[in-house]
Amino acid sequence: MSSIDPEKVKELKRIANDIRVWSIKMIYRAQSGHPGGALSAADILAVLYFHEMRVDPKNPEWPDRDRFVLSKGHASAAYYAALAMRGFFPEEDLLTFRDVNSYLQGHPSLMVPGVDMCTGSLGQGLSAGIGMALAGKMDKKDYRVYVLLGDGEIEEGNVWEAAMTAATRKLDNLVAIVDRNKIQLDDFTDRMVELDPLEEKWRGFGWRVISINGHDVTQIIRALDEARKTKGRPTVIIAHTVKGKGVSYMENTAKYHGKPPQNEEEYERALKELEEERRKI
Amino acid sequence: MNWEYESPRKAYGETLIELGKEREDIVVMDADLSTSTKTAMFGKEFPDRFFNVGLQEQNMMGIAAGLARSGKIVFASSFAVFATGRAYDQVRQSIAYPKLNVKIVATHGGVTVGEDGASHQMIEDLGLMSGLPNMRVIAPLDSNEVRRVIRFVAKEDGPFYVRLTRTALPNLTSGEDEFEFGKGRVMRDGSDATIIALGIEVSYSLLAAEILKKEGYDIRVINMSTIKPIDKDIIVKAAKDTGAIMTVEDHNIYNGLGSRVAEVLVENYPIRMHRHGMKDRFGRSGKWNVLLEHYGMDDKGIAKEMLGFLKEVKK
Numbered sequence: 001m002s003s004i005d006p007e008k009v010k011e012l013k014r015i016a017n018d019i020r021v022w023s024i025k026m027i028y029r030a031q032s033g034h035p036g037g038a039l040s041a042a043d044i045l046a047v048l049y050f051h052e053m054r055v056d057p058k059n060p061e062w063p064d065r066d067r068f069v070l071s072k073g074h075a076s077a078a079y080y081a082a083l084a085m086r087g088f089f090p091e092e093d094l095l096t097f098r099d100v101n102s103y104l105q106g107h108p109s110l111m112v113p114g115v116d117m118c119t120g121s122l123g124q125g126l127s128a129g130i131g132m133a134l135a136g137k138m139d140k141k142d143y144r145v146y147v148l149l150g151d152g153e154i155e156e157g158n159v160w161e162a163a164m165t166a167a168t169r170k171l172d173n174l175v176a177i178v179d180r181n182k183i184q185l186d187d188f189t190d191r192m193v194e195l196d197p198l199e200e201k202w203r204g205f206g207w208r209v210i211s212i213n214g215h216d217v218t219q220i221i222r223a224l225d226e227a228r229k230t231k232g233r234p235t236v237i238i239a240h241t242v243k244g245k246g247v248s249y250m251e252n253t254a255k256y257h258g259k260p261p262q263n264e265e266e267y268e269r270a271l272k273e274l275e276e277e278r279r280k281i
Numbered sequence: 282m283n284w285e286y287e288s289p290r291k292a293y294g295e296t297l298i299e300l301g302k303e304r305e306d307i308v309v310m311d312a313d314l315s316t317s318t319k320t321a322m323f324g325k326e327f328p329d330r331f332f333n334v335g336l337q338e339q340n341m342m343g344i345a346a347g348l349a350r351s352g353k354i355v356f357a358s359s360f361a362v363f364a365t366g367r368a369y370d371q372v373r374q375s376i377a378y379p380k381l382n383v384k385i386v387a388t389h390g391g392v393t394v395g396e397d398g399a400s401h402q403m404i405e406d407l408g409l410m411s412g413l414p415n416m417r418v419i420a421p422l423d424s425n426e427v428r429r430v431i432r433f434v435a436k437e438d439g440p441f442y443v444r445l446t447r448t449a450l451p452n453l454t455s456g457e458d459e460f461e462f463g464k465g466r467v468m469r470d471g472s473d474a475t476i477i478a479l480g481i482e483v484s485y486s487l488l489a490a491e492i493l494k495k496e497g498y499d500i501r502v503i504n505m506s507t508i509k510p511i512d513k514d515i516i517v518k519a520a521k522d523t524g525a526i527m528t529v530e531d532h533n534i535y536n537g538l539g540s541r542v543a544e545v546l547v548e549n550y551p552i553r554m555h556r557h558g559m560k561d562r563f564g565r566s567g568k569w570n571v572l573l574e575h576y577g578m579d580d581k582g583i584a585k586e587m588l589g590f591l592k593e594v595k596k
């Protein structure tokens with residue numbers, strides 16, 4: 001395995017930390033949003049937008065760009081933070097998130113530069129990703145398509161319709177990433193729907209399956225490398241994560257799925273913990 | 282006005298618990314939104330009769346049909362957009378067509394969902410559900426009415442769609458009132474024009490009527506909680522008495538209250554009318570009250586819309 005520059009790893013970790021800080025700031029200011037699933041996905045988004053994906057912030061609709069679909073659209077705060085930091089729009093706009101006069105809609109919308117698909121109603125993003133991957137093959141383009149799904153989200157039947165079709169069509173330009181934080185809106189996933197053995201399910205549907213720690217940027221980079229080398233079938237990366245990662249009182253609970261920090265004290269504590277985390281990088 | 286505000290969702294949860302105590306055959310379902318729809322309150326009390334199936338609205342509606350076909354009274358809840366949009370065909374084929382005893386009670390109807398934005402703001406549900414044969418459609422105007430409506434649909438056989446909103450609503454009716462299915466209700470009398478409204482827009486229409494009074498207009502305000510079957514008589518009477526009708530709804534002006542009222546007028550007593558609400562466009566993010574202002578659906582906006590309409594009609 002080729003080695004990864006340790007400086008690059010540190011940089012990506014710092015970016016993930018920034019995404020988390022922005023997410024908390026945006027959601028607290030708006031007094032609305034979904035911190036739990038934004039924090040669990042921050043490392044994945046950092047690697048995608050600052051390492052893996054071929055995009056041009058000056059030309060967001062560039063036909064040769066890699067595509068990304070945030071199928072778990074409620075993690076919009078983290079997504080917008082990544083897009084802004086990557087240069088798609090000014091970072092200061094992030095603090096208009098969810099305002100009536102802002103283009104930064106509560107869930108990803110084509111109003112936002114850099115967003116490839118409207119999402120928010122869960123379970124539909126993988127289908128859109130298949131469409132983009134099919135078009136890429138038709139047009140003989142080498143762009144790749146990435147779709148980020150929640151683990152609660154994959155309880156939707158639509159996801160498995162898409163899973164069968166992607167394998168049937170041998171879409172090796174398509175990568176699904178499952179944010180396996182083990183919690184959905186009401187409760188822990190395994191108390192609602194038994195998802196395990198999750199890896200075997202995807203394998204049975206014809207996918208290449210790679211299981212990783214979704215907070216380890218080196219593992220995320222390597223998994224995406226492996227996916228690129230895989231021919232003749234789509235790859236799914238099961239990213240084992242912690243819901244609310246980085247803010248202790250939000251970790252491993254459904255309570256902060258769709259709730260901002262509940263008061264100034266909680267807000268300050270979240271920022272302080274993320275700052276401490278950053279110093280350790 | 283000195284109104285008392287109460288969450289219609291909480292009223293729903295409380296009523297489910299009461300019903301659960303009274304009847305063994307009531308079961309409640311949800312699709313990973315029970316903390317929001319408040320069906321979780323029933324689930325805590327009656328875990329054996331509560332089925333939270335996870336993120337599976339379509340599956341939920343199919344299971345609800347099977348439970349109902351086996352003798353259960355089923356309440357199935359989610360946000361309006363998912364209950365009616367995502368699961369439309371399951372509702373059509375497995376609930377409405379076989380006329381099964383499923384009560385679809387959806388919360389978060391309309392643009393007043395707020396910050397979540399267009400993807401979550403359901404402004405087509407009244408149209409989707411009204412268009413289904415066998416389906417009866419109710420949008421209660423306050424939390425007291427929610428209690429009455431939930432009790433009513435529990436005892437009536439067959440499918441219902443009940444639309445609730447996310448925000449707290451002022452109690453405009455008392456807890457003692459009876460629910461009259463299929464009947465509109467005059468909330469304020471007037472002779473110059475009529476506003477027919479439903480849900481959250483009833484209170485804003487009453488406030489608009491106060492503004493219009495200062496402009497010299499005497500406005501009748503009708504609450505139309507039942508949109509299917511709709512109260513023909515109260516609409517025709519308002520047309521005859523006041524000569525001008527405007528509808529107001531937190532819904533697309535197509536296929537909702539406005540369309541239903543228009544059908545009644547055209548077939549029975551054609552007069553000028555005007556439809557106000559979401560004018561065939563998707564909503565956007567924002568605080569719910571800011572959005573009502575943005576779309577001219579708060580008291581001031583409704584009054585302004587009515588003034589424009591009256592200027593045309595009374596020419």
Ligand SMILES: Cc1ncc(C[n+]2csc(CCOP(=O)(O)OP(=O)(O)O)c2C)c(N)n1
Binds near residue numbers: 185
């Ligand atoms: C079709 C649909 N049903 C319900 C919802 C409401 N909802 C938003 S997020 C969520 C839970 C998602 O859990 P998961 O996919 O695990 O996301 P994460 O843990 O990554 O935040 C639910 C039920 C929705 N957005 N779409």
Ligand SMILES: [Mg+2]
Binds near residue numbers: 179181182183243
């Ligand atoms: Mg999850």
